[in-house]
Amino acid sequence: MIETRCYVIALHDNGRVAEETYETAAFARRYVAADPCVVVLSGGGEIEPLAGRLADRTGLTVIGLAGDIVREYCAEAYTASLISFLRKKGNAFVCIPHTARGIDFAPQLSVGIGACCITAVEGAGEGTFIRSVYSGRFRSEVRPETPSAVLTVMPGAFKPEKGAMQGPGSVKIVPLRAFELSTKTRGTREAVHANMTLSRAEVVVSAGRGLGSAENLRLVEMLSGIFPKSAIGATRGVCDLGWLDYSHQIGTTGNTVAPRLYLACGISGAVQHVSGMKNSQLIVAINTDPDASIFRTAHFGIVEDLKVFIPLLVDMYREKHGDGDA
Amino acid sequence: MKILVCVKQVYDSPDTLVFNESSGRVEFGSHTVFRMNRYDEYAVEEALRIRERITGVAVDAVSVGPDRVRKTIRRALEMGADHGIHIRTGCETDLDPLERAHLIASLARGRRYDLILTGVMAEDDMQSQVGGLLAGILGFTCATGIISLEMHGNPREILLEREIEGGRRECLTLGFPCVLTIQSGINTPRYPSLSHVLRARSEELELIEAPSPAPSPPLLSVKRFLLPEEGEKGEIITGTPGEKAARLLSILREHSLL
Ligand SMILES: Cc1cc2nc3c(=O)[nH]c(=O)nc-3n(C[C@H](O)[C@H](O)[C@H](O)COP(=O)(O)OP(=O)(O)OC[C@H]3O[C@@H](n4cnc5c(N)ncnc54)[C@H](O)[C@@H]3O)c2cc1C
Numbered sequence: 001m002i003e004t005r006c007y008v009i010a011l012h013d014n015g016r017v018a019e020e021t022y023e024t025a026a027f028a029r030r031y032v033a034a035d036p037c038v039v040v041l042s043g044g045g046e047i048e049p050l051a052g053r054l055a056d057r058t059g060l061t062v063i064g065l066a067g068d069i070v071r072e073y074c075a076e077a078y079t080a081s082l083i084s085f086l087r088k089k090g091n092a093f094v095c096i097p098h099t100a101r102g103i104d105f106a107p108q109l110s111v112g113i114g115a116c117c118i119t120a121v122e123g124a125g126e127g128t129f130i131r132s133v134y135s136g137r138f139r140s141e142v143r144p145e146t147p148s149a150v151l152t153v154m155p156g157a158f159k160p161e162k163g164a165m166q167g168p169g170s171v172k173i174v175p176l177r178a179f180e181l182s183t184k185t186r187g188t189r190e191a192v193h194a195n196m197t198l199s200r201a202e203v204v205v206s207a208g209r210g211l212g213s214a215e216n217l218r219l220v221e222m223l224s225g226i227f228p229k230s231a232i233g234a235t236r237g238v239c240d241l242g243w244l245d246y247s248h249q250i251g252t253t254g255n256t257v258a259p260r261l262y263l264a265c266g267i268s269g270a271v272q273h274v275s276g277m278k279n280s281q282l283i284v285a286i287n288t289d290p291d292a293s294i295f296r297t298a299h300f301g302i303v304e305d306l307k308v309f310i311p312l313l314v315d316m317y318r319e320k321h322g323d324g325d326a
Numbered sequence: 327m328k329i330l331v332c333v334k335q336v337y338d339s340p341d342t343l344v345f346n347e348s349s350g351r352v353e354f355g356s357h358t359v360f361r362m363n364r365y366d367e368y369a370v371e372e373a374l375r376i377r378e379r380i381t382g383v384a385v386d387a388v389s390v391g392p393d394r395v396r397k398t399i400r401r402a403l404e405m406g407a408d409h410g411i412h413i414r415t416g417c418e419t420d421l422d423p424l425e426r427a428h429l430i431a432s433l434a435r436g437r438r439y440d441l442i443l444t445g446v447m448a449e450d451d452m453q454s455q456v457g458g459l460l461a462g463i464l465g466f467t468c469a470t471g472i473i474s475l476e477m478h479g480n481p482r483e484i485l486l487e488r489e490i491e492g493g494r495r496e497c498l499t500l501g502f503p504c505v506l507t508i509q510s511g512i513n514t515p516r517y518p519s520l521s522h523v524l525r526a527r528s529e530e531l532e533l534i535e536a537p538s539p540a541p542s543p544p545l546l547s548v549k550r551f552l553l554p555e556e557g558e559k560g561e562i563i564t565g566t567p568g569e570k571a572a573r574l575l576s577i578l579r580e581h582s583l584l
């Protein structure tokens with residue numbers, strides 16, 4: 001525990017608090033300070049219910065920064081508003097969920113308050129923080145050398161606390177000053193890639209860059225063919241290469257699936273991919289690299305070249321079962 | 327309009343990294359091959375596309391690092407960037423993100439860039455910070471994870487879409503100057519053409535020596551590197567390829583999947 005002043009920045013969308021906010025609050029209480037404050041930014045109408053809900057569930061003091069300028073999420077408005085609020089508070093650790101929005105303003109905020117910035121924190125030691133580096137192959141333990149720090153906390157790394165222990169926390173609403181923005185927000189667009197076939201499939205066979213070429217997709221198709229109710233998934237890497245279209249992408253910025261079986265073929269196991277499939281009931285990975293991170297997620301791992309192993313597996317299946325409709 | 331693209335050199339594959347038990351550091355193995363950070367290729371490509379659509383655009387590429395990073399700056403020139411800048415550091419190991427951002431910012435300050443592009447994340451340190459830090463230092467606005475970028479005519483603003491969870495998109499308009507961090511998939515990075523490769527060969531890179539030691543002490547210290555946490559590791563199926571296949575089929579049958 002660092003025992004410094006600590007602020008947890010709540011993130012929310014459409015009136016709903018992002019679950020990662022509670023994970024970040026739990027992290028802050030465990031490793032930074034026993035009584036962090038939660039800060040939530042929003043427009044006039046929405047701030048009280050949001051702040052109230054946060055106070056109920058965390059039992060922590062909640063400060064609502066209210067103003068039209070933050071009615072919708074906007075990095076520029078969040079950064080400037082938080083800087084002017086935090087500058088008056090002296091040294092502090094600021095904890096933010098490491099989501100697409102959190103990481104959108106955290107570094108600028110750190111510069112503005114003269115803090116160091118540590119992103120994607122997934123563990124902590126004695127006054128140190130642990131994060132993955134080198135494609136997830138190693139972790140590094142870093143120590144802030146400044147009295148203030150901005151930390152972004154990896155989704156899923158810490159469990160939210162169950163209910164407020166000490167009853168609801170208090171709420172204080174502070175009005176924000178309006179100012180001229182260079183940013184104009186224009187709302188959100190729903191995902192263009194949502195894929196019902198993937199979310200309904202009982203078996204997902206997924207392709208990674210380890211396929212080597214688009215032609216080798218036929219191997220994945222062949223493997224998927226031996227299962228009824230199966231669908232083909234992919235990593236972002238495969239979609240970026242144009243081997244499959246983005247509707248097949250699984251991960252934080254793609255589809256989330258939880259089939260009975262997930263077969264990962266030539267996939268390294270980047271966190272952004274794993275977060276979209278880790279709740280699958282049975283996970284099997286095929287990869288040539290025995291140290292690939294995917295083997296830490298998989299229930300069963302096979303260290304083989306997929307170009308050799310998939311045909312062998314499918315042939316063996318067919319021999320036993322006759323050709324059938326496979 | 328002047329655009330600066332930040333390009334980082336990273337290892338081609340993480341399996342060439344070695345963990346030095348005694349120093350507790352991660353080192354590059356002798357077989358390590360280096361290349362441009364993948365997300366930065368999308369940033370270079372996006373800058374070139376802006377130059378193709380709008381007249382009077384110049385694209386500079388910069389990298390901070392030891393001498394080997396010159397190859398990555400050259401790669402940006404081969405793709406079509408106009409000018410390459412190498413901010414040379416003495417050390418093989420990476421500086422912390424803020425030090426890198428300060429070095430790039432001190433270059434950018436005198437040169438009046440309208441737009442600075444970075445990748446959304448470096449594949450090696452996975453910080454996703456340098457773009458935002460640059461914006462903070464320079465007082466530019468910033469948007470991250472850009473998946474669509476539009477500019478028209480004599481632009482005073484840029485129409486952007488940034489990617490958020492689940493593939494949803496946030497739409498916004500930004501004025502200049504700004505920093506954008508580019509997400510993969512926004513375009514298809516071009517392969518260098520022969521004429522650009524030849525031109526890049528004769529092009530001088532601008533060399534700037536990073537002050538050593540850095541003007542301000544780092545705000546962070548790396549205590550040590552660790553191996554990934556041992557989770558409840560699954561089972562690695564062993565044997566000949568045939569035995570592995572037979573075992574896998576029987577596991578799938580036990581789970582009534584076949
Ligand atoms: C903001 C952000 C969001 C992202 N969102 C997503 C997302 O939603 N989904 C997603 O997937 N990624 C996402 N990514 C990208 C992610 O970080 C990884 O880059 C990506 O998942 C890697 O894809 P890959 O495993 O196919 O490729 P690589 O990492 O290149 O791995 C290829 C693997 O194949 C193995 N291999 C090679 N040859 C063979 C062979 N012959 N047989 C068997 N194995 C072989 C290699 O050992 C290696 O492990 C995101 C990144 C960022 C920064």
Ligand SMILES: Nc1ncnc2c1ncn2[C@@H]1O[C@H](COP(=O)(O)O)[C@@H](O)[C@H]1O
Pocket residue numbers: 332333334335363365366369388389390391423426443444445446447448449451452453454455456457
């Ligand atoms: N040493 C460097 N030289 C040039 N650009 C860099 C360097 N380090 C990071 N960047 C840029 O900042 C982005 C994000 O890097 P990072 O914050 O390290 O994840 C990269 O995609 C690059 O565009």
